Amino acid sequence: MELQKATARTKRAWLGNGGHRLRSKAQNALWTLFRYGIISGICFVIIYPIIRKIAVAIMDKQDIYNPTIFLIPQNFTLDNIKTAMKVLNYFPTLGNTLVFVTITMLFTTISCALAGYGFARFHFPGKNILFGLAILTILIPANTLMVPMYLHFRSFDFLGIIHLLTGNEGINLINTYWPTTISALTANGLKAGLFIYIFRQFFRGLPKEIEESALIDGAGGFKTFFRIMLPNAVPPLITVLLFSFVWQYNDSFYTSLYMSEMNLMPTMVASIAANANTVAQSMLPGGYDPNVKIDPNYIAMIVDTGILLVIVPLLVLYLFVQRYFVESVERSGIVG
Template identity: 65%
Template sequence: MKNEKVTVQLYKARNITTGALWSIVRYILIIGISFVIVYPILKQISVAIKDKSDIYNPTIYMIPVHFTMENIRLAMDILHYGPLLRDTLLFVVSTTLLQAASCALAGYGFARFSFPGKNILFTFVILTILIPSSTLMVPMYLHFRNFDVLGIVHLFTGKEGINMLNTYAPSLITAGLANGLKSGLYIYIFRQFFRGMPGEIEEAALIDGAGGIRTFFRIMLPNAVPPIVTVLLFAFVWQYNDTFYSSLFMSQGNLMAIKIASLPADANQYLPALLGVGGGTNVKADPNHVSMLVDTGILLAIAPLILMYLFVQRYFVESVERTGVVG
């Protein structure tokens, strides 16, 4: 009896020790991953509120001696931040809504309907996820450089097509036709969700006289909140940060990703004039000061995403979780 009590106590002690060690390892991993993610943001904030005089102070690491908002003001002036953010959000929200709507329809069609070539078409959808976007760069550029549908434009005007470059049309068209940025992944998410829904729902709707379209809008779509939230957030973030398609179709567009990419050159050009030094054309800006403004501009660019995440992170986690379970 005594030996059994000792064995039970040893077993409990071993479980407690194992649990404590696992907790320590888990916390070390969480702290390490959090540091890798949060440290760059903290460094950007430190640079944004650091005075120019602190650049050459070797004793300063993260906390500046002279706090200032001048870097933020200068970066906003160079970027024309207000109009830039407005145009970017308008463009991103438009493409996001179009992508979510078109990909939901495509995913529903692949999940609930049978038609010739269904598997082949879905294979092409998967290939859009696997094939690098750079391989499609030239044909997509030429397609929208001379955009024409079945030769209609050439038939009536005699021209090769319509030049849609440096407009929002290419991105809006591809998003509305479920062929935009990461659309293959969104179609797959919706397909997996709709496949997991019971077929009795559609049978009951069919008995009540509802067709496929009405069933989709009245029954399927209201139940597809988890994948809709997931796709909306993914599409918004990826479209907001996209530089590939933005620079390909809208190299002169007023979008955040494009302006941030050109911020070093713009800061070198306009910074002396903003500081009132030598008219701004014949005087070179301090490269270290330009680097500070670039870091500040990047912080301003990601600020809307951080604010959005603070408000919607709970819904995002729940939607991803539920989508994964149903799919």
């Protein structure tokens, strides 16, 4: 009897453990399905506009009013891409933009790294106040500083030297690359406050023994920074380089404020609708005729195609650097 009871208890315990394992597997499966459902939904919301623009880019204009077409065109064509390239003056504009953005990115990264290193390692009067003001630039909307910034570079003068030498109020730097270049060199460019904070947090985490060893070897502040500290700051460097490149490439506020007449992508995108209408009219069989009204839906197709062409370089860049970007964000001062 005792053996039978023990066997029955063992059987019930085994069945109970099996039921518990089944419930755990079912719960894990449900959680996995729920998680993938949420991720898929978020990805669809993000990717759907790009998929829609790709479909529009290869769609013939006769498919605009076809209610049976959704994402997959019935008549494929590359005419929209060719027209959008003509509207944007694509390759010359892209080349100018990439050169300008790359130079600005490098200047911004170096100047913000120097500022962040100074705030992290050196002690001087008003250090905390100055760092607080640098962080405050992240919170203040750029629109509130638009007028003084424009006037500053409209009559640019460094400590009154230009007025003293020439008698003029200053040099007009508007519609040149100098306003953005000067801002980048002085760690006062686009999102510079955030970049300074990232570098400061990283340099504060490095051991001071590194600098003490360099000091014993006779290295000064700049030599220590460029030869020892900066090579160790690869994670924040990659983070700031990529953020600076993408934000400067997409920036329309400062570009329209300082360089509204320059051949850059943000200025071309701002006027893409008007330019698309002009190009479409010039492509009429009888030549340019401003009295002929172009179908606004066709203009919208050209605009969507142009925007897709503008973001393609960023998508290509992300495909190549996304692994390094994720690793650098995890190891930089943004996290933790």
